[in-house]
Amino acid sequence: MANGSRQAAWEFFGAELKRRRENAALTQSELGILVFVSGGYIGQFEQAIRKPQADVAQRLDTVLQTDGFFERLWKKLIKEQPYDAYFAHVVELERLATAIYQWAPSVVPGLLQTREYAQAMFLAGNPLANDEYIEELVSARMDRTKILKDATRPVYWTLLHETTLRIPVGGPAVMARQLEHIATLTRGRKMVLQVLPFSAGAHPEMGKLMTLMEFEDAPPTVYTEGVSSGSLLDEPAVAKRKWASYDLLRAAALSPEASLALLESAAEDYRRCASTT
Secondary structure, three states: OOHHHHHHHHHHHHHHHHHHHHHOOOOHHHHHHHHOOOHHHHHHHHOOOOOOOHHHHHHHHHHHOOOOHHHHHHHHHHHOOOOOHHHHHHHHHHHHOOEEEEEEOOOOOHHHOOHHHHHHHHHHHOOOOOHHHHHHHHHHHHHHHHHHOOOOOOEEEEEEEHHHHHOOOOOHHHHHHHHHHHHHHHHOOOOEEEEEOHHHOOOOOOOOEEEEEEOOOOOOEEEEEEOOEEEEEOOHHHHHHHHHHHHHHHHHOOOHHHHHHHHHHHHHHHHHHHHOO
């Protein structure tokens, strides 16, 4: 399903939600209370600005007595897009965010990956996959990176653990170009970069990639990701704790200037290594 067709389908989802809500004589706020989201979220679902998660679609069916309609439509729309179901909603939120803050303990975040780096990562996880399948995955990831090139791009702040700079994903030449790409974005003021050095020792959020997003007219959201799984957290108390952890990481990290210098030094090491192999 093409992007335009998928958006039209989500607009149909929203129009049906509005029609059935009004038939039930419920306001957006009243329906929101019944399905455990804000009335503002219901309005954004109806306008196809935000997409509900699976459990919300299920509760909509229960409250509006629609015999599984919204859950079935949700599953169809999620299935016919290039991302795993657990991650599809995050991609939609990235496009809406006014600010994105990421913590990466071991792997370069998808929004920063070069095509070669992404290909190496997908091959590592799918060693028996054919080239066509790998290319589909890589293309979908590259499509996400376009938000950093848009005129309305979000504020983007990335914290990388030094481990991320030292694991030679794809080999020295690929890593050299990957780190050069991040340096170019940083020098071009497309992002703020900080690196947490090995010398910082123990730190919060040691294991999982973490993404914090802010929006113009919705509460902030936190996404944490492990191996083939992810959790989207928008409960206020949980989100507040994750933001506090991110602030601690920023405080312990190198300054943006020192971080860029360390990254460029690592890139030069990879270039020298590539030239001798």
